[in-house]
Amino acid sequence: MKVLMFGWEFPPHITGGLGTASYGLTKGLVKHDVDIIFVVPKAYGDEDQRAVRIVNGSDVPVNYKNKEIQEFWNKLTYLEIGSNIMPYIDPEDFEKLHEDHGKTVKEKEHIILGEKYSFSGKYGKNLMEEVARYALVGASIAQQYDFDIIHAHDWLTYSAGIAAQQISGKPLVVHMHATEYDRSGEGRVNSEVFNLEQAGMRQADLVIPVSDLTRNTVINKYGIDASKVVTVHNAIEPVEQEDLNIKKSVKEKVVTFLGRLTFQKGPEYFVEAAKKILEKDDNVRFVMAGNGDMMNQLIRRVAELKIADKFHFTGFLKGEDVDKMFLLSDVFVMPSVSEPFGLVPLEAMRSNVPVVISKQSGVAEVLNHAFKVDFWDIDSMADAIYGLLHYKSLSNTFIREGKKEVENLKWEHAAQKIKELYAQTLNQ
């Protein structure tokens, strides 16, 4: 079986879980004899290509004179009006808009510069433009390569997936690692992104969310037909534990939060729980490892609560620094408001750290030895952290059994399930 896969990031150049999950999944699928062509907007050349063929989107020439591409562009209807890109709409609506704004497709073509486009591969100001161009890349690739099924990861790649589907006629599978709804919350979604997500899922033959939590969001908030939505939980790669010679420099226990300092991750609840603990036990230090739009507000709150001397902001950590952070931690906390899955607690458990996670996360669905609390329930959160810090048998149990659990969450199992879903989809 050959799969054409569209991603946006690939290790080591990642900013979040998407790249890690994509990588793990492809390795797992390859173990089950699936051939994968993995397309990223920008490849750096240092990606692990032992298992998977990486195609650099920036290297793919798009022949805009090509009739098929033109037709696709017409159908796709990405209109750039000023700096706003309108998301996927019906051909009829497109006609209407096209008349309304008096722009022609030909004029549109002028905006596209050259045959090859150098993607930034990041999440910058002209992200929407990059998403649109990626769609054309997808169309070109679909013309050139041979494959049985298309698999697109998250909204950034959905247009490319749709393009490939329409050009090749092969079925499209879309993978939901994170939803705009989760990222921004009720009433605050970016409608461009939301609509792209919805369009991709509607066009797809199969939707794979990473948890039942996300599956419910997809069905209820995006209105997608439940019969084509099948959960496949993420997994985690086992790693060789290197002997990082880390000695804790402080005598206190260390409780860690690692993630973006933004609404979705619930950092403020971590701060409030910290206060409750420090009132009873000052032999603890709290670490917030990450960066984000809530950073300043959190720093102010910590000062207001007069716990700044026990609180540390490290900024964004990656690579080896993350592993070092885990080695120094006694408890890891993930108070996410809405987490489609949540790979970081698995990484913590893999590093022998007991975890406290929010019930509103996908990863809670697959773990037993993790303390689960409602994200808003600061009392329970503090109680759980305190218990893990003070009752040895509890933390020992979590560390030992948690490690075993994580070792069983193999990408091969997830990949097996996905391979079966591919087969079912192809048979329809």
Add this chain to the structure above:
Amino acid sequence: MRSISFYFQVHQPYRIKKYRFFNMGNDHHYFDEYLNKTIIQRVAEKNYLPMNQLLLELIQKHGKDFKVSFSITGMAIEQFEQYAPEVLDSFKRLADTGNVEFLAETYAHSLVSLNDAGEFKRQVKMHQKKIKEVFGVKTVTFRNTELVYSDDIGAAVADMGFKTMLTEGAKHILGWKSPNYLYKHPYKKTLKLLLKNFSLSDDIAFRFSSQDWGEWPLTTDKYLHWLKQIKPEEEVVNLYMDYETFGEHQWAESGIFDFMRVLPGKIIEDGEFTFNTPSELSKKLKPVSDLHVPNPISWADEERDLSAWLGNEMQDEAFEKLNSMIPQMQKCKDKQLNADWLKLQTSDHFYYMCTKWFADGDVHEYFNPYASPFEAFINYMNVLSDFKIRLDAYSQKSKKKVKSIKK
């Protein structure tokens, strides 16, 4: 003639409320009164009252031909006194018939028999006293918490003057032997042992309403037939179960009450079996051999051992912390501390911390106030920490008193 012996366990723990670490040092009220009261009253309505009534009617109908035995824990009696005195009255009416034997156990339904002989004896004496007070009877037969038994425990019980003790007919102890005989303790010759026939007991207690069961529905004719199929030389069938079987574990709709209403009559009419109490059996039968139980057994789960309460690290830590306070408690005269101490000993608290069945749940979930064994553990440990703080403060104070008196 062969015998059938019905024994019912009546127990309710004092369940702990949600107790956070930041309550330690300030809040000394540990128990969820509202929850415990609600449960007592509900079980009274669904189980205790209707089943007691049913047994009373059977005794009135069959007279001396129908007998049963109970063990009612100190924890249950106290809660009946507080929340459902009519239940205690109905048990008293049963006591007055003379057809019911009441057994002795630890007052707190605790696991203390495993670790402290002195505390074990104290709790048993306390229970005997309570039973005498409430029902006017002296207890001569013993059953330990959840039928936990070992040679050592049996020896301690024999030394307290008991003649008969109940325990589980566990396969790994019996081997090829049958539970349907009277046995005796290997070196305390005065102690006779009666073993639960778990197969026939569990048919009623667990499988009765299970439609997946090959033998569902269980009729009285079928059950009597099974009883009669037991080898003719086997002398007794001990049917031991949780009293909550009748109306709670097995709901009224399952037909359990109708079954029990008819079964004794059918057995009596058939004539092959008589109903006897444990102390009667101890006199009537001759022990067929010694029973060696080097490691503790119980009536819990498939394993029939202690793993439901003391199988994992957390249970061990909690149990150890609890036991570490025994020396101090022996010198403690404070009424409130003693009352709380007993309530914290109940085996249920450890039961809730069991991690054996993450997938299942089932019977262990029944009335379990916790969502996970970890929450149960943290909650209990927080409470123990506060208790320890109070106990230490008391010990300090009484040391000072002693010092000042000595001066």
